[in-house]
Structures are given as C-alpha cells and as structure tokens.
Amino acid sequence: xxxxxxxxxxxxxxxxGAIAFDxxxxxxxxxxTPGPAFVPVWLAVAGAVLFVLRLAExxxxxxxxxxxxxxxxxxxxxxxFGGLVAVPLLAPWVGLVPALALLVLFVLLFVLxxxxxxxxxxxxxxxxxxxxxxxxxxGVPLPRGPLGL
Amino acid sequence: MDxxxxxxxxxxxxxxxLNLLFIFVGVLIGQIIGALPGIGPAAGMALLLPLTYGVPPxxxxxxxxxxxxxxxxxxxxxxxxxxVPGEAASVMTTLDGHQMARQGRAGAALSIAAIxxxxxxxxxxxxxxxxxxxLAAFALKFNAPEYFLLALLxxxxxxxxxxxxxxxxxxxALLGLMIAMVGVDPIQxxxxxxxxxxxxxxxxxxxxxxxxxxxxxxxxxSLERSEQAAPMRTRLRDMWLTARDWADGRxxxxxxxxxxxxxxxxxxxxxxxxxxxxxxxxKRFSKHPERFGRGAIDGVAAPEAANNAASHGACVPMLALGxxxxxxxAVLLAAxxxxxxxxxxxxxxxxxxxxxxxxxSMFIGNLILLVLNLPLAPLFAALLRVRxxxxxxxxxxxxxVGAYASTLAYTNVWIALAFGVLGWFMIKLDFxxxxxxxxxxxxxxxxxxxxxxxxxxxxSLGIFVERPLSAALLACVALSLLxxxxxxxxxVG
Numbered sequence: 069x070x071x072x073x074x075x076x077x078x079x080x081x082x083x084x085g086a087i088a089f090d091x092x093x094x095x096x097x098x099x100x101t102p103g104p105a106f107v108p109v110w111l112a113v114a115g116a117v118l119f120v121l122r123l124a125e126x127x128x129x130x131x132x133x134x135x136x137x138x139x140x141x142x143x144x145x146x147x148x149f150g151g152l153v154a155v156p157l158l159a160p161w162v163g164l165v166p167a168l169a170l171l172v173l174f175v176l177l178f179v180l181x182x183x184x185x186x187x188x189x190x191x192x193x194x195x196x197x198x199x200x201x202x203x204x205x206x207g208v209p210l211p212r213g214p215l216g217l
Numbered sequence: 218m219d220x221x222x223x224x225x226x227x228x229x230x231x232x233x234x235l236n237l238l239f240i241f242v243g244v245l246i247g248q249i250i251g252a253l254p255g256i257g258p259a260a261g262m263a264l265l266l267p268l269t270y271g272v273p274p275x276x277x278x279x280x281x282x283x284x285x286x287x288x289x290x291x292x293x294x295x296x297x298x299x300x301v302p303g304e305a306a307s308v309m310t311t312l313d314g315h316q317m318a319r320q321g322r323a324g325a326a327l328s329i330a331a332i333x334x335x336x337x338x339x340x341x342x343x344x345x346x347x348x349x350x351x352l353a354a355f356a357l358k359f360n361a362p363e364y365f366l367l368a369l370l371x372x373x374x375x376x377x378x379x380x381x382x383x384x385x386x387x388x389x390a391l392l393g394l395m396i397a398m399v400g401v402d403p404i405q406x407x408x409x410x411x412x413x414x415x416x417x418x419x420x421x422x423x424x425x426x427x428x429x430x431x432x433x434x435x436x437x438x439s440l441e442r443s444e445q446a447a448p449m450r451t452r453l454r455d456m457w458l459t460a461r462d463w464a465d466g467r468x469x470x471x472x473x474x475x476x477x478x479x480x481x482x483x484x485x486x487x488x489x490x491x492x493x494x495x496x497x498x499x500k501r502f503s504k505h506p507e508r509f510g511r512g513a514i515d516g517v518a519a520p521e522a523a524n525n526a527a528s529h530g531a532c533v534p535m536l537a538l539g540x541x542x543x544x545x546x547a548v549l550l551a552a553x554x555x556x557x558x559x560x561x562x563x564x565x566x567x568x569x570x571x572x573x574x575x576x577x578s579m580f581i582g583n584l585i586l587l588v589l590n591l592p593l594a595p596l597f598a599a600l601l602r603v604r605x606x607x608x609x610x611x612x613x614x615x616x617x618v619g620a621y622a623s624t625l626a627y628t629n630v631w632i633a634l635a636f637g638v639l640g641w642f643m644i645k646l647d648f649x650x651x652x653x654x655x656x657x658x659x660x661x662x663x664x665x666x667x668x669x670x671x672x673x674x675x676x677s678l679g680i681f682v683e684r685p686l687s688a689a690l691l692a693c694v695a696l697s698l699l700x701x702x703x704x705x706x707x708x709v710g
Contacts (some may be wrong), residue, residue, distance in 0.1 A: 090412060101616075103691060107564065148440060156617075159627070171610065171617075172611065182607070190610065208618075
C-alpha cells in the first residue's frame with residue numbers, strides 16, 4: 069500500500085470527523101422529520117465506510133505508481149499557482165484587469181521564459197478580450213485601480 | 218403537439234441572427250477547445266458560462282451545448298496530427314489516426330472522423346427527439362422517493378461505470394456531497410458546516426468549483442510539460458475518401474454511433490467510455506483485427522462516431538430527468554439553474570421552447586461542424602502551431618475573471634483557486650473529477666427529496682420500496698454499486 073492510497077483516504081476520514089463534529093449541535097431528527105444534521109451525519113458515516121473500503125481495495129490491488137512531476141515541473145506549477153494567488157491579493161490595490169495583465173506577463177516571462185514581444189502582445193490581447201467581453205459587453209463592474217482600469 | 222412539430226418550432230427559434238451566431242460561436246469554441254490538449258469541453262463550458270449572463274437562456278444553452286459536442290470534433294485534430302488526444306474521448310483515435318497520418322493519410326483520417334461524427338451526431342439527435350419526450354412524460358409520475366433514488370443513481374452509476382477504481386470515484390462523489398452541504402440547510406434554513414466563517418453561509422457555488430476543478434487544474438497539469446510536439450501537415454486535397462475507405466468505414470460509423478448513443482444515455486458512462494467500447498467492438502467485428510493500431514480507418518471511424526453520439530445521448534437523462542450523464546451535461550444543467558430554470562421532468566413542458574430549440578440547434582451545430590472539419594480542417598490544423606505557452610496564461614486569467622464575475626466577490630476567486638489545487642491533486646492521484654461535479658449539482662435534489670420522502674413516510678424507509686417505480690430504481694442503485702464488485706471478481710478469476 070502506498071502513501072498516495074492512504075493519505076486521500078485519511079483526509080476523507082478527517083473530513084468526515086470534522087463534519088460529525090460541526091453538526092453535533094444541530095438536530096438529527098425533529099419529531100417526524102429529518103433535521104439539518106441528518107444528511108451530513110450519514111455522509112460522515114459513508115466517509116468512514118469508504119475509508120475502510122479504499123484501504124481494503126488498495127491492499128488487495130497492486131499499487132499504481134503516481135506520476136508526480138519532476139522537481140523543475142513542480143516548481144513551475146507552484147510558481148504559477150503563486151502568481152494566481154497574487155491576483156486576488158493585488159487586485160484591490162491595482163485593479164483586477166491590471167492584476168491579470170501582470171499575471172500573464174509573470175507566467176510568460178518569468179516562469180515559461182518566453183520572448184518579450186510575443187509575451188507583451190499576449191498580455192495585451194488577453195486584457196483586451198477580458199475588457200471587451202466582461203466590461204464592455206456584459207457590463208460586469210470589475211474592480212478598478214488607481215489608473216481607472 | 219408531436220415531437221416533429223415541436224422540433225419545427227425549435228428550428229424557428231434557432232433561425233434568428235443572435236441564436237445562429239451563438240450556435241456558431243459555441244461549436245467554433247468547442248472545436249478549438251477540443252483541439253487544444255489540456256482543456257476539455259467541460260472546462261471550456263465552465264469557463265465560458267459567465268459570458269452567457271447577458272443573453273436569453275435558450276441562446277446561452279445552445280452555445281454551451283455547441284462547446285460540448287464541438288469538442289468531440291476538435292479532439293480528433295490533435296489525436297491524428299500530434300498523437301496527443303485533444304480531450305479524453307479522443308484517446309482511442311490516436312491509436313489508428315496518428316498511424317494513418319504517419320502513412321501520409323492524415324486527411325483521410327480527419328475526413329472519416331468528421332463524416333462519422335456528423336452521421337452519428339445527427340442520428341443521435343434524432344434519437345434524442347423521439348426518446349426524450351416519452352421518458353420525460355413517464356418521469357412526471359415521479360415523486361420525492363423516485364427523485365432521491367434517481368439522484369443517487371446518477372452519482373453511483375458515475376462512480377461504478379466511469380472509473381477504474383469505484384472507491385476512488387465514490388470518494389470523489391462523497392466529497393462533492395460534503396462540499397454541497399456547506400451553507401444553509403435547504404428546509405429549515407439553519408447554517409451548517411460553515412465552521413464559523415461568514416463567507417461560507419451562502420454555500421459553495423458550482424461555477425467557481427467547476428472552473429477550478431477543470432479549467433485551472435487542467436492548465437496547471439498541462440504546464441508541467443514544457444515541450445510541445447509539432448503537428449503533422451495536412452492538405453485539403455488529401456481529404457478525399459476512396460471508395461475502399463468509405464466501404465471500410467460506413468459500418469464502423471453505424472456501430473460506433475449506436476454504441477455511443479446507448480452509452481451516452483446511461484448516467485455516468487459518457488463519451489470516453491463510449492469511444493473505448495466502440496473501438497473494442499469494432500476490432501472484434503473486423504475481418505482484419507490485425508490492422509487495428511496500424512492505421513485502420515474503421516479504428517478511427519468507430520470511436521469518433523461513438524464519442525459524438527454519446528455527447529448527444531447524455532442530453533436524454535439531462536433533459537428528461539434532470540440528471541446529468543457526464544461532467545459536460547452537469548455544467549449544462551448548472552447553466553440552466555443559473556439562468557433560473559428548474560431542471561427535471563417538467564422541463565420538457567414548462568420550457569418546451571428552450572428544450573426544442575436546444576435539440577434543433579444540435580442539428581445546425583453538427584452541420585456547421587461538418588463544414589468546419591472538412592474544407593477547413595487544414596486551417597484548424599495550423600492553429601495547433603500556436604504554442605500552448607501563449608494560450609495557458611490567458612485561460613488562467615479568464616478563469617479568475619469568470620469566477621469573480623459570477624458573484625462579484627473575491628470569495629469565489631479563492632474558491633476557484635482552492636478547487637484548482639484539489640483538481641490538480643485529483644489528476645495526479647487518478648481520482649475522477651466528474652463524480653465530484655455531478656454530486657455538487659445533484660446534492661440539493663438528493664437531500665431535499667430524501668428528507669421529503671422520510672417526512673411523508675414518518676421516517677419509514679419502506680417508502681423506497683412500496684412503489685414499483687422506486688423499488689426498480691433502488692434495484693438499479695444496488696446494481697450500480699454491486700457491478701464493480703462483480704467486475705473486479707471476474708477480472709481476478
């Protein structure tokens with residue numbers, strides 16, 4: 069049995085425990101009708117049963133190796149994800165559209181090491197599309213920054 | 218009014234400039250999304266769902282459905298020309314399609330795939346026309362217990378048919394159900410599973426979850442690879458089929474289309490399984506099975522016909538019962554809900570204009586796709602030369618705006634990011650994501666109908682076996698859970 073089999077099962081068990089814990093103050097059954105905790109509690113029970121079934125299946129079957137990315141690829145994915153996380157943090161200060169333009173440039177220039185001109189063109193096209201569709205067409209009020217964008 | 222008259226009205230609804238434009242845009246985007254490795258039709262539909270807020274519901278659904286079946290056509294290009302399936306349902310096409318391309322017959326492979334997809338698609342939509350109304354009329358007899366069992370069947374069937382590991386699929390479905398419990402209890406209005414977080418009171422929206430699970434996760438997984446294979450070239454004049462090609466391919470199209478439709482109608486199976494089964498069946502039927510894997514044209518025709526037929530067949534349970542049969546139809550169902558339309562057996566009567574316009578749009582969409590894929594295939598093949606590195610950041614940016622635009626709150630952006638990470642881990646650990654999405658969509662129906670059933674029966678579980686209809690559905694649920702056990706034992710034996 070591999071860690072990749074055990075860890076997701078354990079996480080599901082932990083989640084089931086958290087659900088059982090959080091719904092303990094809610095009613096399970098009110099006179100003739102199921103209460104708000106009824107379905108969550110049964111889901112927590114199902115989680116515990118699936119934990120056992122998954123471990124049994126993993127024990128019985130030959131472990132399939134997980135294709136984790138190589139270190140460089142993992143760093144690339146983590147860095148891109150870092151860029152994504154930065155968007156909702158930056159957007160209230162610089163505006164959502166400029167934050168997305170920075171994301172595109174960050175991914176293309178810093179992470180994927182693409183040439184400057186096509187990267188600038190890609191950022192401009194992406195921002196133009198977002199602005200045309202979401203702001204001009206759909207009228208979505210995207211948060212603006214100090215530049216009014 | 219009979220089905221053909223209603224279909225005629227559906228065509229009348231479609232033939233407005235706005236609707237025709239959106240059908241064209243939908244199938245075009247589907248074609249492009251299908252051709253790009255790393256993003257499938259469900260992801261494309263989730264990403265573009267926010268774009269439909271400003272248009273009438275029927276127009277929106279026609280466009281999104283166009284992405285769904287357009288993706289089945291587009292996936293062929295990458296499979297044949299690059300040997301990388303554009304999306305999961307095109308995996309089988311790579312086996313013989315790329316071999317044909319290596320033998321200088323890429324045009325013939327693309328041609329038979331387009332014609333096969335078109336014939337099977339049209340046949341499948343015709344079947345949708347005649348199968349859906351009686352099924353919906355029958356389903357009008359359903360009551361709370363049947364709805365509960367139907368929703369449960371949608372989830373268990375997906376888990377048992379759509380994955381190598383039923384426990385992994387069930388874990389995904391259970392996670393989806395657990396996530397759907399967050400927020401306010403639908404009957405008493407009590408907050409639950411919010412863990413004291415005010416932002417969770419309104420629950421977790423489907424849209425940012427789908428955007429994260431499909432859009433962000435798939436792009437992150439694709440960006441692990443930095444290299445990009447160059448596509449092979451194809452020319453218009455290479456696309457003519459010989460009499461021999463047609464003779465070899467026509468029955469494969471018929472068989473693939475039939476298999477695809479029936480697999481598509483079954484909840485949870487979907488186009489990927491349909492194309493695999495069609496390929497296996499075709500190899501078994503073939504007088505020359507040794508040609509398969511070495512460039513057999515029937516090895517391209519059958520899976521391509523099957524995946525397109527299945528994507529249309531999956532609309533039957535969605536339209537007639539309100540139960541999505543695949544991840545793409547789950548997004549389509551969510552789109553209906555977002556546009557204020559209640560899915561279920563009443564949809565065929567309450568929203569007849571929308572349903573029949575959607576079905577009619579599928580005929581038009583398939584015709585447009587045939588044109589796009591025959592004379593214009595070399596043009597789309599040229600699109601594959603655009604480096605994915607330049608497309609990926611744009612997809613990520615649109616994902617974040619889409620998540621934000623759904624409620625104009627950053628909470629949904631964070632939810633999309635969290636589901637993006639979850640989806641990436643699910644891809645890595647080989648957990649299917651469709652059961653999670655289906656469970657998210659079906660959870661409200663499942664919970665409310667279960668509680669209503671128990672309220673009606675004063676807590677007795679007998680209500681689930683008293684009516685023949687519910688007893689039959691319960692038997693189907695039990696079968697869907699026992700089938701994987703039987704299949705595993707047969708495999709060992």
